[in-house]
Amino acid sequence: MSGVRRRAGTSTRHGAPSGRRARALSSFLDSHGYPSAISEEAGADSLARLIADGPVPPSYLLSLAERCGAAFSPILEEASALSRAEAPGAAAPREHLPGGGRALGLEEAFARLFETLGEERAGQLEMARAVDRALREDAVALVEAGTGTGKSLGYLVPAALFARESGERVIVSTYTKNLQDQLYRKETPLLESVVPLVRTERLLGRENYLCTRSVVSHAASLMEGGVEPGLAYAIDAALGGDGACDTAAAGGHRSPSVSAPARCPMNACAFADRCPLVRARRRAREAEVLFVNHALLLTDYRQGGGVIGPYSRVVFDEAHHLERCVVENLSVRASREDCRRMLEPLRAALRNEEIWKLLALGLRDAAGAGTKGLKEVTANAAAAVERSYASLFRALEDLLNPSRAFRGTKLRYTDGGETFADARGELNCILSDINKLKETLKAINETSAPKDLDPFRQEAGYVSEELATLAEGLRFLSAGCGEESVFWLDWNADGSLRELCGSPLEIDRSFADYLESFMGSAVLTSATLSEEGSFAFVKERLGVGLVPGRPIETIIPSPFPYDERCLVLIVTGLGDPNEDAFASRVSAVVGSLAAELRRRAMVLFTSYRLCRAVARDLEPLRDRFTILVQGSGESRESLSGRFRRDEAALLLGVASFWEGVDFPGEELECLVIPKVPFPVPSEPVVEARSQRLSALGEDPFEKLFLPEAIMRMRQGAGRLIRRMDDRGVIVILDERLETRPYGPAILAALPSQRIAHVPAGECVEAAVRWFAEP
Ligand code: SF4
Incomplete structure (x- = not known):
């Protein structure tokens, strides 16, 4: 509270709210039961109590901002901290071991958990034993836990017990923010019922946190009522929980200008003590179990470990995504946007005369010619960089895609520097x-400028570093050679050049190095990690075999009675899925299924092109069904929500609906898969890997295409049965499963072995019959 009081006098600088708006706000607040007479002095306390009682509407925060002026941000921060401390059920300092100081054993903990859940879960306990062993033996463990095992608590309980007993922090990393949220919000209370007072925290990427410095700099727009929609939401979200903004809950709104900037001075920032990001990172270091995501973890490793702090135990959930994350993390990209974004702080500084006057003082120059000279030199150098960067992209377009024939494609180049020769x-x-430009910025940085210029000099330093990285990236990409990398040009739909890209071909050694950097223990878990009962594929891809010691390997089957609850129909007679006519045949089957079954159905496509074609064909059915289409501008969360709410919904999904969505019971009873999800052979990375396997005398289909298709197929098929008593039908329209030699391998990987092969004309009838059975 002292921080608020010290600033009490500052509110008058910004004046009172305008009369009309103040009256409107007062009336709004009165009508919603909020005290409109809140004072700045009592601001944080009052606000904290309101927050602790429930959500606070952004309008209320805006009114408070108007009344408190510059003191708003400190109030907001303090209230957030107070509300967390005062909220019912808020965690007290956790110093005691459960059971009066006696360490809780794994078996005892699960006995407690099963009592709470009202059921025994043998698979979950088996998983927990494997995780516990890995944590205690400094080992790597590969654990596949089928749907319904209770995977999250299967690793959270042993992780919490280990952390509690050893005093070592355990990191839990997920691929998606969705799962991270679920662990933090839903699983933690259950975990606490077993391991009381365990300290769990969540840490997200910086773009998810409200930047107090930005909020303060936005105070003027708050006063004028010209608030961008995301700001009110961001404030609201930051107050509501751990300081992180939940964009999904806000319908995807985010205010980029108030999220923590990529270049922030952290502890050296004047607002550090009131910054949600700084606080979240401090809390993260004190956690016993810390939830992060793969991207953050890998970036932290690459940048030397300053964000997350030291650790030696990690559980990777959604581990089947690790390879993709590592590739992304090690990729080099140069996009059209990069240069503009990098130079934005410099452009802002060039508009601010004050900076150049102060610089002139530093240069011991009278404000005038010298200042003007430096400003002009900087402006010209920045403009030259922008111009030449744009020229490079234009030249590549004109040289390599003169007729704009490449549209929305990725064009691989393998000729070393030849592609860039002209x-x-x-x-x-x-x-x-x-x-x-770097030289100019260096000169600015070296001036003995007044302290007020420190933030600008810091920005200039960041810009300089980013420019150096860009130059290094351009050299690497234009050299375009090296057996270990794959390079390509990514063309926009209009034929313009979006990005130059370079990715590592294999990441096994890199990931093994990472594992060895913190060993410790690493648990890699997922519902789909093995292939034909073996972890060979994932071990090879991720270099697990390169790490000393034998990994612990455990496969825990799903407890669901799939064969009883799920029928798989393989539909024949629809022809080759690569033929143009295939789309209309798919549309006919999907339309009939929706019409006859009258149950929620989801179609999982392998390409947006096929998805759009089927969506177009189904247009006439819109008066009977709600047809939800991914790629039509609506977020996955929003589409999922509407799908759950609408009994007559048909969802056409592409990439992200193949996994991570949960539609239990009647929310999803019919799943259609038109085409086996093989990797696209012309994708640069796939093509390069395939060629390398051929060169090594290996069969790319056996070693790459089939294992990836099986993994993806299992993820897609896993969307249907989510609970013990779920029931449904999977309809696969790709007749290659019957006609090609690889068909049995894919069918054997499906969760249900109750498989029937039916001609297209009989598929709907077979599905109707299945649902009619008792
Ligand atoms: S530390 Fe960074 S994120 Fe936090 S307030 Fe300062 S600039 Fe914003």
Whole structure:
């Protein structure tokens, strides 16, 4: 509270709210039962009590901001901290071991859990034993836990017990924010019922936190009522929980200008003590179980470990995504947008005369010619970089895609520097311009400027570092060679050049190095990690075999009676899925299924093109069904929500609906898969890997295409049965499962072995019959 009081006098600087708006707000607050007479002095306390009681509407916060002026941000921060401390059920300092100081054993903990759940879960306990062993033996464990095992608590309970007993923090990393949220919000209370007072925290990427410095700099727009929609939401969200903004809950709104910037000075920032990001990172270091995501964890490792702090035990959930995350993390990209974004702080500074006057003082120069000279030099150097960067992209477009024939495609290049040979002039130009601008920024940085200029000098330093990285990236991408990397040009739908990209071909050694960097223990778990009962594929891809010691390997089957509850129909007679006519045949089957079954159905496509074609064909059915289409501008969360609410809904999903969505019971009873999800052979990374396997005398289909298709098929099929008593039908329209030699391998990987092969004309009838059975 002292921080608030010290600033009490500052509110008058910003004045009272305008009369009309103040009256409107007062009336709004009165009508919603909020005290409109809240004072700045009592602001944080009052607000904290309101927050602790339930959600506070953004309008209320805006009114408070108007009344409190510059003191608003400190009030908001303090209230957030107070509300967390005062909220019912808020955790007290956790110093005691459960059971009066005696460490709780794993078996005892699960006995408690099963009592709470009202059921015994043998698979969950088996998983927990494997995780516990890995944590205690400094080992790597690969654990596949089928749907319904209770995977989350299967690793959370042993992780919490281990952390409690050893005093070592355990990191739990997920691929999606959805799962991270679920662990933090839903599983933690259950975990606490077993391991009381365990300290769990969640840490997200910086873009998920409200930046107090930005909020303060937005105070003026708050006063004027010109608030961007995301700001009110972001404040609301930051107050509501651990300081992180939940964009999904806010319908995808986010205010980029108030989220923590990529370049922030952290502890050196004047607002550090009141910054949600700084606080979250401090709490993260004190946690016993810390929830993060793969991207954050890998970036932290790459940047030397300053964000998460030291650790030696990690549980990777959704581990089947690890390879993709590592590839992404090690990729080099140069997009059209990069340069503009990097130079934005410099452009803002060039608009601020005050900075250049202060710089002039630092240069011991009278405000005038010298200042103007430096400002002009900087402005010209920045403009030259932007110009030459744009020229490079234009030259590549004109040279490599003159008729704009490549649209929305990825064009791999394998000829070393040849692709860039004719653009060498533009390339040299941008590299030279970057150097010149860096020199100018260095000069600015070295001036003995007044302290007020520190933030600007810091920004100039960041810009300089980013420019150096960009130059290094351009050199690497334009060299375009090296057996270990794959390079490509990514073209926009209009034929313009979106991005230059370079990715590592294999990441096994890199990931093994990462594992060895913190060993400790690593548990890799997922519902789909093995193939034909073996972890060979994932071990090879992730380099687990390169790490010393034998990994612990456990496969825990799902407890669900799939064969009783799920019928798989393989539909024949629809022809080759790669033929153009396939789309209309798919539409006919999907339309009939929806019409006859009258149960919620989801179709999982392998391409947006096929999805859009079927959506177009189904247009006439819109008066009978709600047809929800991914890729039509609506977020996955929103589509999922509408699908759950609408009994007559048909969902056409592509990439992200193949996994991570949960539609139990009647929310999903019919799942249609038109095409086996093989990787796209022309994708640069897939193509390059395939060629490398051929060169090594291996069969790319056996070693790459089939294992990935099986993994994906299992993830997709796993969307249907989510609970013990769920019932439904999976309809697969790809007749290659019957006609090609690989068919049995894919069918054997499906959760249900109750499989029937039916001609297209009989598929709907077979499904109707299945649902009619008792
Ligand atoms: S530390 Fe960074 S994120 Fe926090 S208030 Fe300062 S600038 Fe914003």
